[in-house]
Amino acid sequence: MSQLIWNGLFVGSFYALVALGYSMVYGIIKLLNFAHGDIYMLGAFAGFAMLTMAGALATSAGFLALLVVLLIAMLATGTAGLILERVAYRPLRSAPRLSVLITAVGASFALEYGMRLVAGPNPEVYPVRLEGTTVHLLGARVTVQQLALVVIAVLLMLGLQWLIMGTGTGRAMRAIAQDPKASLYMGINVNAVIARTFFIGSALAGAAGVMAGAYYGKIDFLMGFIIGLKAFTAAVIGGIGNIKGAMLGGLVLGMLEAFGTAWLGGEWRDVFAFSFLILFLTLRPTGLLGERVTERV
Template sequence: MFIEQVINGLTLGSIYALFALGYTMVYGILRMINFAHSEIFMVGAYIGFWVLSSLPVFLPGFLPAYFLAVFILAMLGAGLLAVVVERIAYKPLRHASRLAPLISAIGVSIFLQNLIMLTAGASSRPYPEKLPLEQFNFFGAQVSSLQIFIFGLAVLLMFILTLFISRTRLGKAMRATAENHIVAQLMGINVNTVISLTFIIGGGLGGIAGVLNGLYYGSVKYNMGFLPGIKAFTAAVLGGIGNLKGAMAGGFILGIVEAFAAGYISSENKDIFAFVILILVLLFKPAGLFGEEVPEKI
C-alpha cells in the first residue's frame, strides 16, 4: 500500500509539476502571477480531446506517432494561446502597477472559461480511451502503463527544459532577462522575444499537463483548470516561486502529500493537508523550499 500511494502521488505530482512550471517561469521573468494559466491547461486538455476524438488511429503500429501528434498539437495550441493572452492582456500593462496585470489575468481566466463553456458545453465530456492500458506488478504494487507514461513524459520534459535553460543561448537570454530586464536589453537581448518564448514554453507545458490530466481522469470540463491551478500555484510557491527546480520539487511533494493524506488520513479533507504544508513552509521559509539557494532566478 505504501508503494502504491507513492506511485499515485508521483503521477499526480508529475501533472502538478508540469503545470507549476508555467506559473514559476512567468513569475521569474515578469514578476507577475499568471492566473490565466489554469485556463491554458484547460484549453490544452480540450485540444487533446478534440484531436483524440476526431483523429482515428489508423493502425495499431502508429500509436506512438499518433500520441506524439496529439501532444505536439496540444502543446502548440496552448503555447500560442498563452502568447496571444500575453500580447493582448499583459503587454500593454507592463509598466502599470503590479496589480493591473494580475487583475487582467483573472479577467482572461473568466473569459476563457466562459468561452469554452459556451462553445464546448457546460457538462463534462468523457476523454477518448485510445491508450492501451496494462497493469504491471512493481514490488507487489500495481502500476498502470498510463502512470508510467505520465511520470516518464513529465520527467523527460523537465529534463529537456533544464538543459534548454542552462545550455542554450536562448536559455541564457532568459536567465539574463529574469535577472534584470533593462541590463539584458542593453546587452542586445530582445526582451519581448524572450517573454513570448517564456509564455510559449510555460503554456505548452501547461497544455501537455492538461492532456495528461484528461487521459488520467478520463474527462474534461470547462472549469477543470481551477482546482489543479490552485494546487500547481501552491506547488510553485512551495518550491520557491520563480525557481524552476523548486516548481518541479514542489509539484512532486504536493502530489505525494495529497496521496498520503487521502490514503491514510481522510479522503474528504485531503486538500487541507496540501495547504497546511504550504502555510508551514511559508511561515518558516518565506521564500519557499528552494527559493534562496539559487541566486539566478528564472
C-alpha cells in the same frame, strides 16, 4: 507505503508540469499568471477535439495517436500563451502589480467561460483512454501507461532544464530575470524572450492537460481552476521563480496529497494540501529552493 509514494509521484508530475509555467513567468517578469491553469484546460480540450475528429483512426492507433495529438496540442496552447501575453499582459508591463494581477484573474475567467460557450457546460469523455495491464513494482501496482506518462513528463522537464541552462534563449531568460533593463542595453530582445517564455510554459501546461484527459477520461471547462491553484502551491513550495523548485514542489505536493488521502480520507485531500501551504509560507516563505531577494526600486 510504496503504493502511496507512486501515487504521489504520478500526480505530482502533472502538478510539476503546470507549476513550471508559473515559475518561469514569475522568475522573469514577476507576474502571477493565474490564467495558466486554464491553458492546461485548453490543452485538454484541444486534444479532445483532435481525437474526436480522427474518430476510429485515433482509437485504433491508441498511444501513438495520443503522442501526435499531444505535440499538436502543445503548439496550440503555446500559441494561446503567446496571444495572452501580447493582448493582456504586455500593455500592462509597467502598470502597478495589482492591475496586472486583476487582469490575470480576468483572463482566467474569460478562458473558462469562453470554453463553456464553445464546448458546453457538461463534462466530455475523452475518446482515447490509457488503460493497461497492471504490474507490480516494488510492491506498488503500476500500469504501463502510468509509467509512460511519468516518463513523458520527466523528459519534458529535463528538456526544459537543458533549454534554460544550455542554450542562448535560456541565458537570455536568466539575464532578464536578473535585470531586464541591463539585458535590454546588452542587446537582448526582451519582448521576444518573454513571449518565448509564455510559449514554453503554456506548451508544457497543454501537454499536462492532454495527459490528464487521456488518463482520467473526463474533462470540463473548470478543470484548470483547481490544478492552477495546486500548481501555484507547488511553485510556492519549491520556491517560485526557481525551475528546479517547481519540479520539486510538484512532486512534494503530490506526495502530500497521497499521504493526506490515506490518513484523512479523499474528501480532506485539498484541505490537507492548502493547509500545508499556509504552514509552509509561515515557516519558510521563500520555498525549498527559493532565495531571499531584495526588491529593486
